[in-house]
Amino acid sequence: MTTTYLEAIRRAMLTEMRADPSVFIMGEDIANYGGAFKITEGFLEEFGPERVVDTPISEAAIVGAAIGAAHMGLKPICEMQFIDFIAPAFDMIVNFAAKVRYRTGVGAGLVIRGPCGGGARAGPFHSQNVESYFANVPGLKMVAPATAHDAMGLLRSSIRDPDPVLYFEHKFLYRRVKEDLPENEDVLIPLGKARTHREGDALTLVTYGAMVYKAEEAADRVANQDGVEIEVLDLRTLRPLDTDAIVASVMKTGRLLIVHEAPRFGGFAGEITAQVCEEAFEWLDAPIRRVTAIDTPVPYSPPLEDYFLPQTEDIVTAARWLLAY
Amino acid sequence: MSKVDVIMPQMGESIAEGTLTRWIKSVGDSVDRDEDLFEISTDKVDADIPSPVGGVLAEILVQEGETVEVNTVVARIETDASAAVAPAAAEPAAVVAAPAAETPGAPATSEATAPVAVPATTSSEPDSREDRIKTRSTPLVRKIAAEHGVDISQVAGSGAGGRVTRDDILAFIESGGPAAAPVPATAPAPTEAPAAPTAVPPSPPVTAAPTTPSQPAPATPSAPAAPAAPGVLRVPIHGATLDIKLGQVPVRENDRVEEMSRVRLRTMEHMLMSKRVSAHVTSVSEIDFERVVQLRRRLKAKYLDQGVKLTYGPFVYRAVIEALREYPIVNASVDGTRIVYHANINLGIAVAVNDGTELIVPVLKDADRMSLVGLAQGANDLAEKARNKALDFDDIQGGTFTITNVGVFGNLFGTPIINQPQVAILGTGVIEKRPVVVQDDLGNDVIAIRHRAYFGLSYDHRVVDGAMAAFFLNRIQEYIENFPDEG
Numbered sequence: 001m002t003t004t005y006l007e008a009i010r011r012a013m014l015t016e017m018r019a020d021p022s023v024f025i026m027g028e029d030i031a032n033y034g035g036a037f038k039i040t041e042g043f044l045e046e047f048g049p050e051r052v053v054d055t056p057i058s059e060a061a062i063v064g065a066a067i068g069a070a071h072m073g074l075k076p077i078c079e080m081q082f083i084d085f086i087a088p089a090f091d092m093i094v095n096f097a098a099k100v101r102y103r104t105g106v107g108a109g110l111v112i113r114g115p116c117g118g119g120a121r122a123g124p125f126h127s128q129n130v131e132s133y134f135a136n137v138p139g140l141k142m143v144a145p146a147t148a149h150d151a152m153g154l155l156r157s158s159i160r161d162p163d164p165v166l167y168f169e170h171k172f173l174y175r176r177v178k179e180d181l182p183e184n185e186d187v188l189i190p191l192g193k194a195r196t197h198r199e200g201d202a203l204t205l206v207t208y209g210a211m212v213y214k215a216e217e218a219a220d221r222v223a224n225q226d227g228v229e230i231e232v233l234d235l236r237t238l239r240p241l242d243t244d245a246i247v248a249s250v251m252k253t254g255r256l257l258i259v260h261e262a263p264r265f266g267g268f269a270g271e272i273t274a275q276v277c278e279e280a281f282e283w284l285d286a287p288i289r290r291v292t293a294i295d296t297p298v299p300y301s302p303p304l305e306d307y308f309l310p311q312t313e314d315i316v317t318a319a320r321w322l323l324a325y
Numbered sequence: 326m327s328k329v330d331v332i333m334p335q336m337g338e339s340i341a342e343g344t345l346t347r348w349i350k351s352v353g354d355s356v357d358r359d360e361d362l363f364e365i366s367t368d369k370v371d372a373d374i375p376s377p378v379g380g381v382l383a384e385i386l387v388q389e390g391e392t393v394e395v396n397t398v399v400a401r402i403e404t405d406a407s408a409a410v411a412p413a414a415a416e417p418a419a420v421v422a423a424p425a426a427e428t429p430g431a432p433a434t435s436e437a438t439a440p441v442a443v444p445a446t447t448s449s450e451p452d453s454r455e456d457r458i459k460t461r462s463t464p465l466v467r468k469i470a471a472e473h474g475v476d477i478s479q480v481a482g483s484g485a486g487g488r489v490t491r492d493d494i495l496a497f498i499e500s501g502g503p504a505a506a507p508v509p510a511t512a513p514a515p516t517e518a519p520a521a522p523t524a525v526p527p528s529p530p531v532t533a534a535p536t537t538p539s540q541p542a543p544a545t546p547s548a549p550a551a552p553a554a555p556g557v558l559r560v561p562i563h564g565a566t567l568d569i570k571l572g573q574v575p576v577r578e579n580d581r582v583e584e585m586s587r588v589r590l591r592t593m594e595h596m597l598m599s600k601r602v603s604a605h606v607t608s609v610s611e612i613d614f615e616r617v618v619q620l621r622r623r624l625k626a627k628y629l630d631q632g633v634k635l636t637y638g639p640f641v642y643r644a645v646i647e648a649l650r651e652y653p654i655v656n657a658s659v660d661g662t663r664i665v666y667h668a669n670i671n672l673g674i675a676v677a678v679n680d681g682t683e684l685i686v687p688v689l690k691d692a693d694r695m696s697l698v699g700l701a702q703g704a705n706d707l708a709e710k711a712r713n714k715a716l717d718f719d720d721i722q723g724g725t726f727t728i729t730n731v732g733v734f735g736n737l738f739g740t741p742i743i744n745q746p747q748v749a750i751l752g753t754g755v756i757e758k759r760p761v762v763v764q765d766d767l768g769n770d771v772i773a774i775r776h777r778a779y780f781g782l783s784y785d786h787r788v789v790d791g792a793m794a795a796f797f798l799n800r801i802q803e804y805i806e807n808f809p810d811e812g
Contacts, residue, residue: 194575248573254465254491282468285491289371321371325463325485 003181006174008148009113010039011181012155013077017047020075023159024051026062027079036081037115037174059089063112067097070108075159080114083168084128097164098139109162113155115171116144117210117261118293118309122171123300129209129262129293131238134166135271141165141191142238146212148179150236153189161191170210194242196249200229203322204249206272207259208235211310215259218315222323230319238268246272247280254285255322259310264292286325291318329378331362331400333393336372344392345399349373349486350382356402361485363399373485380404462489469494501604558594569597588683599745604786607740610798613806614756614776620808628698638674639700641728641753644804646670646693649726652797654789656725658746664788669693673724673744674704676711681734685711686744688724731781732756738779748788749797754779 003011017023024047025040031054034041043052055062059080066076080086086093093112101107118127134140143158143165145151151169158165181187197212198219207215212234219230231249235242250256256276258269269290276288291310299305333343347364350356361373362382383403387393462470462477466489470477480497482489558569576582585593617640628635649656649670658665670693673686687707689695695703710716726747731739732755739752756778763773780801784794 189578193577195577196575242575244573245575248575251570251572254463282464285463285465317372321373324373325488325490 001181001183002178003148003152004175005145005148005151005169005177006037006039008152008179008181009155009169012152012159013040013043014046016075016156016159017043017051021051022073023075023077024053024069025077025079026053026055026066028055028057028062028081030054030079035079037171040079059085059087060092063089063092063097063110066110066112067092067100067108070110071100071106076110077159078110078112080112082122082126083114083116083130084125086112086114086130086166087133090133093134093140093164093166094137098137101139101163107163109164111155111158111161111165111167113158113167113169115174116168117170117172118298118305119172119210121300121302121305122298124297127298127305129168129260131166131168132262132267135239135268139163140239142168143191143236144168144170144209144238145236146170146173146177146197146209146234148177148181149187150189150195150234152181153187154191154236156188157191165191168209172210189236191237192240192242193236194245195234195236196231196245197234198230198232200231201253202228203230203255203257203319204233204246204253205230205257205259205315205319206233206235206246206249208238209261211259211261214310214312214315217312218319221312221316222319226320226323228323241272241275243275243279246276250276250280251283254283255325256284256288257291257315257318257322258288259291259315261293261309263295264290265295267292286322289318289322291315327404328383328401329380329404330398331374331377331402333365333387333395333397333399334374335395336365342392342394345387345389346371347389347486348385350376352382352385355379355381364485376402378402378404461487463491465491466494469498473498558597586683588685592684595745596742599742602745603743603748605740605743605783606786606791606794607781607783608791608794608798609738609779609781610795610802611777611779612802613761614778615806616808617805618756618776620810624697628701631698633698633701634705635701637756638704638730639697640805640808641801642672642674642689642692642700642704643697644801644808645672645726645728645751647804648797648800650693651800652793654793655749655784655797657748657788658725659748659785659788660746667725669723669725671723671725673727673747674707675727675729675741676708677733678711678714685716685721686724686727687711687716687720688722690723727751728753732778738781740781741783743783743785749782749784749794751801752781752783754781 013023013025017025025043027035027040029035030040031044031049031052034043040052055065062078062080066078069076080089089112097108097110116129118129120127131142131144134142141158141161141163143154145154155167158167198216200219200223205215205219212232215230215232219232223229231253233245233249246256256273258272260268262268267290269292273288273290276284291314293308293310296308299308333345336343343365345363346366349361349363356362356376356379358377358379359375360379362376364371364373380402382400384401385399386401387397387399393399461482466477469475469491475494475498477489477494480489480494483493484490558571614637617637621635621637621640625635653666654664656667656670658667669691672689672692674689675684675686677683678685687710689700689703689707692700692703707716707720710720724744724747727741727744727750729739729741729750729752731741731752735755738754741750741752743750756776758774759777760772761775761777762770763775765771780798782794782798
């Protein structure tokens with residue numbers, strides 16, 4: 001059955017909500033309206049207003065209520081209409097949800113999900129990637145799927161997880177990614193495991209989210225034009241980070257290129273770089289390079305947004321520089 | 326004389342400036358048109374910039390690390406080669422002064438434009454050999470160099486700016502490298518990987534293989550066995566140990582993970598060690614078995630009466646024994662810079678056990694003293710013991726040459742790995758009927774159907790050269806094709 005990335009997210013929630021009555025969903029305009037992207041359309045009819053809850057426009061209230069519900073044994077899914085709006089809930093997330101396990105021994109098993117990422121011409125408040133804001137907060141898990149299969153399997157694992165999980169859905173992929181996902185397939189993917197998207201031996205390209213597709217395109221181009229194979233590793237989960245998989249690939253290739261859509265300074269690529277230097281320095285045959293967005297807000301103008309975002313050409317250029325080093 | 330300006334290029338419509346990150350060429354270097362001259366970095370891309378003309382890099386006006394506007398002149402190239410090296414005083418002094426003032430800390434480059442300093446000194450490297458190695462290699466290359474005792478400055482680099490890449494140094498070692506001074510036995514292993522725990526909580530050591538204790542190879546004095554770091558396989562080689570960091574393989578859903586058996590583990594160690602110790606080469610001969618096929622047909626029943634199943638094996642062993650007698654360098658071992666010629670011929674015979682998942686090599690001792698029936702009997706007994714896991718330690722020790730039958734599974738020929746500390750191994754291919762050109766009694770070429778087989782000899786090029794390997798294989802061939810009558 002052909003399933004989009006968006007439908008995979010919807011199916012994951014439907015599956016879990018049908019299987020477990022303690023799972024419920026909260027968010028802005030998710031019940032009557034069915035959500036800004038219509039992910040939860042029909043949920044209200046099936047599960048009723050107690051399990052599909054329209055909230056006021058207050059992300060802090062949504063996450064705060066979810067933490068309380070989780071303490072009482074429920075499994076809340078919070079939708080941020082756009083992940084950019086997670087900012088008002090920052091205090092609830094970092095000071096309460098992330099720390100409660102350490103302070104009291106009781107976890108806050110909740111999922112905060114929402115559309116992230118650029119390329120949709122949506123400007124500075126509807127296009128951001130926020131993973132780095134939360135990367136420095138112990139106690140949070142973070143997921144950023146690239147495929148429909150992973151979107152479904154990882155969301156189900158996130159809902160079942162006993163601790164808070166931030167689940168970043170790339171809105172550019174919502175209806176562009178289509179995969180054959182069997183109707184009855186029980187997809188469940190463990191958190192914390194990267195996936196080799198494309199095998200290669202000349203260079204390791206670590207990425208996640210929508211950049212997986214640009215990385216693949218760049219790798220194919222280099223393979224066709226230069227005859228060398230780039231290995232593309234899709235992280236899938238950002239925390240816990242699958243350092244083992246990254247290091248294993250780097251030990252095979254000796255070269256590392258990290259690509260992400262978030263801005264460069266303090267970005268995830270820096271953390272990955274540091275870990276590889278600590279664990280596999282002697283396996284490197286070239287410096288580690290990053291291709292990222294530039295350090296500005298996401299521009300609204302289409303040509304400027306294209307300039308801001310890493311493009312296939314940028315990845316190819318960096319890869320060739322590394323391969324020739 | 327004529328100088329051409331090199332400018333900071335515009336790397337995209339909206340880019341107004343760029344940082345010059347590295348000079349690939351130094352002042353005084355000659356450069357071809359389109360050869361990479363320097364590297365730049367903009368806020369979007371990094372790129373190597375080729376030279377607009379061929380000539381000699383005469384002046385560097387923008388130093389590494391400086392950010393300048395697009396179209397700034399960063400260097401000048403002398404297109405008249407003789408002028409660049411001549412102490413031409415024609416350049417106005419002002420040109421000299423400008424870069425000198427900008428870069429007081431870089432005498433080499435500012436001198437380059439000063440008339441008196443131009444000749445010869447400009448092209449000589451100002452930095453030490455150590456600096457040069459550092460700038461021309463990477464951590465991986467330096468690690469490989471340390472493991473193999475290679476001087477990086479001797480390796481030709483194919484990377485950017487003449488950098489020695491992993492492939493360069495591996496090819497250098499593969500080709501025999503320098504008149505390689507082996508790593509001294511007392512040298513501390515430079516590869517002790519700091520087993521730095523990851524800061525992120527969940528990195529379970531799914532893939533960390535158990536540390537195997539150091540096993541001295543037979544007749545090989547090994548370095549004192551220091552414990553290997555976790556995830557490192559320590560293999561003893563002559564006078565040193567070889568540490569192999571075990572790759573961490575991501576385990577995916579439905580993958581199966583199992584510990585290696587003891588035999589598997591020893592095989593891994595031994596094969597890696599052998600590949601590292603010996604310079605492997607393989608030569609292949611095709612051998613006509615028609616004579617042996619007929620002889621075996623004739624002797625088979627008689628042997629069976631004595632309770633011995635006669636295969637082609639004993640014929641091959643006998644031929645090998647004759648060849649080893651004649652060419653003792655193949656029945657030898659290398660001990661440091663000395664060669665040990667073994668008095669006895671102890672034939673190792675590789676046997677696949679456990680449905681081919683494991684391999685063991687029992688040894689037929691003093692094989693040169695055995696008759697054909699003795700060889701047949703001895704080999705059958707050892708193979709039987711191997712399959713029943715009844716081999717003693719003594720049964721697998723002391724081999725001086727090994728035979729492995731890749732033909733038993735139908736393969737044409739193999740390129741086996743030498744069983745250390747021996748210097749050669751014979752892989753015998755399948756004996757099958759092939760059309761071949763032979764001469765009939767009248768001396769005409771005809772195509773005949775003959776039993777033939779390919780024999781591949783892997784040998785250690787440190788002590789056995791191609792000619793010797795050919796003599797040895799030819800002797801085997803000659804013996805098999807003219808096998809004497811015997812009962």
